[in-house]
Amino acid sequence: DTEVTQTPKHLVMGMTNKKSLKCEQHMGHRAMYWYKQKAKKPPELMFVYSYEKLSINESVPSRFSPECPNSSLLNLHLHALQPEDSALYLCASSPGGHDNQPQHFGDGTRLSIL
Amino acid sequence: GESVGLHLPTLSVQEGDNSIINCAYSNSASDYFIWYKQESGKGPQFIIDIRSNMDKRQGQRVTVLLNKTVKHLSLQIAATQPGDSAVYFCAENIDSWGKLQFGAGTQVVVTP
Numbered sequence: 001d002t003e004v005t006q007t008p009k010h011l012v013m014g015m016t017n018k019k020s021l022k023c024e025q026h027m028g029h030r031a032m033y034w035y036k037q038k039a040k041k042p043p044e045l046m047f048v049y050s051y052e053k054l055s056i057n058e059s060v061p062s063r064f065s066p067e068c069p070n071s072s073l074l075n076l077h078l079h080a081l082q083p084e085d086s087a088l089y090l091c092a093s094s095p096g097g098h099d100n101q102p103q104h105f106g107d108g109t110r111l112s113i114l
Numbered sequence: 115g116e117s118v119g120l121h122l123p124t125l126s127v128q129e130g131d132n133s134i135i136n137c138a139y140s141n142s143a144s145d146y147f148i149w150y151k152q153e154s155g156k157g158p159q160f161i162i163d164i165r166s167n168m169d170k171r172q173g174q175r176v177t178v179l180l181n182k183t184v185k186h187l188s189l190q191i192a193a194t195q196p197g198d199s200a201v202y203f204c205a206e207n208i209d210s211w212g213k214l215q216f217g218a219g220t221q222v223v224v225t226p
Contacts, residue, residue: 004157031212040122042203042216043158055211090157094212100146100165103214105157 003027004106006091012112015081021109023074023091030096032074033103034066037088043105049074050096081113122201122221129226133191137204137217142185146207148214149178149189153200161189161202191222199224 004025013019023032031050035043048056049068063085065077074091088110092103127133139147145166150158162173164180164187171178177190187204204217 006157033212040219042219044216045213048211048213050211056213092157096212100163100207101212102148102160102163103212104160105150107155107157 004091004093004104006089006106006109008109009107010110010112012114013078013081014114015083017081018077018079020078021076021089021091021111023076023106024072025093025104026072027093027104028071028095029093029104030071031094031103032068033092033094034064034074034076035090035092035105037090037108043090047076078111081111083113086111086113122219124221124223126223126225127194127198129194129196129224131194133189133194133198133222135189135191135202135204135220135222137187137189137220139185139187139204139206139217140215141206141208142182144206144208144215147178147180147187148205148207149176149187150203150205151198151200152203152219158203194222194224196224196226198222 007022034046037043046060047066052068063080067075088108090108092105094103095101148163149161152158164171164178175192179188201219203219205214
């Protein structure tokens with residue numbers, strides 16, 4: 001079992017819906033990440049939070065809105081998504097700081113846009 | 115190799131044989147590299163990492179080799195087992211914020 005927990009595991013939503021993806025870790029990590037992964041492709045970075053502040057936004061459309069309420073939680077708010085946004089959304093965490101440490105991934109939320 | 119369209123490079127290995135998965139990285143300034151294993155329906159799972167001041171690191175049944183001269187990384191799996199069937203990604207750390215650049219991935223299929 002992964003130490004990064006993502007909910008829900010599956011989500012189907014219409015293009016006009018608003019939903020949120022949630023991620024939680026209790027490893028004391030201070031860096032958290034959102035990735036998007038399409039089938040047969042590697043994960044693509046969307047956002048990085050470091051010490052609860054947004055440090056990287058990889059030019060992600062504004063219909064994706066990240067939020068880091070505290071050091072253990074990371075949310076991704078979704079609004080007016082497009083069919084091409086259907087993908088696996090992965091959350092990861094790492095200890096943070098500038099010492100190289102591996103990122104630990106959750107099992108993702110499989111998102112389908114109708 | 116590189117993936118074309120929806121097709122991942124595939125490595126077919128007989129159970130019990132050794133596997134070697136190769137990866138070319140792009141940034142000569144990268145100082146930290148990671149191998150991940152991703153099984154169907156799951157997130158990437160950390161296998162082993164290596165820093166640029168090393169050229170070899172061993173774990174349990176796995177060895178990572180780093181050749182900085184030609185920007186090449188490899189993962190060797192000893193005595194491959196059916197549970198090793200998965201997609202394997204290499205990743206390089208390209209900045210101080212922990213931003214990872216993933217390789218295209220290799221599908222490993224273990225045959226009995």
